[in-house]
Amino acid sequence: MNDNFTSLKQLLSGPIQITITTHQKPDGDAMGSSLALYNYLLQFGHRVKVIVPTEFPKYFNWMPGVPEMLIYPEVQNVADEWIKSSDLICCLDFNTLSRIHPMDEIIKSLDKPILLIDHHLQPDTFQWMYHDIAACSTCELIYRFIHTLHEEPNISEQTAQCIYTGILTDTGNFQNGATNRNAFLIVGDLLTKGLNIQYIQEQLNQSSTESRLRFLGNSLLNKMTLRKDLGIAFIVVDKKDAKTYNLQAGDTEGLVNYPLTIQEIQISVLIKEEREITKLSFRSKGDINVNEFARAHFEGGGHKNAAGGKSILPPDWIIKKIIELLEKEKKKKNG
Numbered sequence: 001m002n003d004n005f006t007s008l009k010q011l012l013s014g015p016i017q018i019t020i021t022t023h024q025k026p027d028g029d030a031m032g033s034s035l036a037l038y039n040y041l042l043q044f045g046h047r048v049k050v051i052v053p054t055e056f057p058k059y060f061n062w063m064p065g066v067p068e069m070l071i072y073p074e075v076q077n078v079a080d081e082w083i084k085s086s087d088l089i090c091c092l093d094f095n096t097l098s099r100i101h102p103m104d105e106i107i108k109s110l111d112k113p114i115l116l117i118d119h120h121l122q123p124d125t126f127q128w129m130y131h132d133i134a135a136c137s138t139c140e141l142i143y144r145f146i147h148t149l150h151e152e153p154n155i156s157e158q159t160a161q162c163i164y165t166g167i168l169t170d171t172g173n174f175q176n177g178a179t180n181r182n183a184f185l186i187v188g189d190l191l192t193k194g195l196n197i198q199y200i201q202e203q204l205n206q207s208s209t210e211s212r213l214r215f216l217g218n219s220l221l222n223k224m225t226l227r228k229d230l231g232i233a234f235i236v237v238d239k240k241d242a243k244t245y246n247l248q249a250g251d252t253e254g255l256v257n258y259p260l261t262i263q264e265i266q267i268s269v270l271i272k273e274e275r276e277i278t279k280l281s282f283r284s285k286g287d288i289n290v291n292e293f294a295r296a297h298f299e300g301g302g303h304k305n306a307a308g309g310k311s312i313l314p315p316d317w318i319i320k321k322i323i324e325l326l327e328k329e330k331k332k333k334n335g
């Protein structure tokens with residue numbers, strides 16, 4: 001991480017216009033980091049907007065600042081104008097501009113100063129980089145970043161709620177491999193800023209729908225296949241499921257983690273059929289690196305134990321391809 005933020009502090013010293021953006025299909029950390037920075041920067045008189053490249057799950061609607069957010073494809077002209085007259089673009093929780101498609105085009109064309117705050121592996125280079133793969137979440141980095149800007153930052157209850165949301169969701173409720181000491185230290189501090197943990201729990205984990213829970217049940221009962229000999233599980237979500245269960249943005253969130261509760265399963269893959277493409281989510285235990293696997297074979301990546309990818313193949317073929325790759329690897333290992 002470079003620590004030369006003097007020029008950035010200079011830029012932020014007078015009220016300026018700022019665009020904050022985050023990756024497609026924002027998750028809790030993307031929403032949390034964007035809205036935390038938004039709520040924090042507003043107090044200095046900056047003109048700030050969070051603009052997201054796609055829609056986000058309804059269960060984030062409670063978050064402070066959501067009503068003022070722009071969803072790029074819905075208001076492209078307004079958003080383009082805002083971006084054009086921005087003095088700074090903040091890119092949060094992603095490592096390469098293709099992750100904000102279709103917003104990447106205007107941002108690439110404008111050559112504005114960009115601040116990247118992120119914890120994904122192998123980021124592209126931007127003017128200012130606040131990047132650390134050891135961070136449990138981008139929200140951890142937001143917390144650290146605002147302490148870089150101001151020695152004793154004024155963190156409101158709203159900002160605290162947003163930071164907590166990202167830490168909670170990216171660490172899988174303080175349980176997965178991303179969980180670190182900072183996660184607990186930061187949350188401990190946020191509790192002194194008015195954070196109400198039970199309130200966030202109700203918003204995030206106790207506000208679902210009947211159809212989503214039945215979808216989850218069906219996926220585990222009828223759509224999960226295991227290859228215990230290879231330590232891998234697959235769950236397929238096809239177009240028919242999307243229709244039967246009226247799936248909304250975010251409804252498959254967390255589903256990929258369930259197979260890892262089985263002792264013999266080391267890798268879990270969620271395969272989701274979309275309109276023109278099949279999306280993949282990988283999760284793994286311990287030292288198994290799904291980031292490398294997703295990068296090598298499915299145009300994706302992310303973290304060691306959690307990565308995404310995509311393919312033009314139908315789900316059955318993807319499963320076949322992955323099994324072949326793992327069998328090959330197994331043979332190589334066994335000599």
Ligand SMILES: [Mn+2]
Pocket residue numbers: 029030093119137138170
């Ligand atoms: Mn994240």
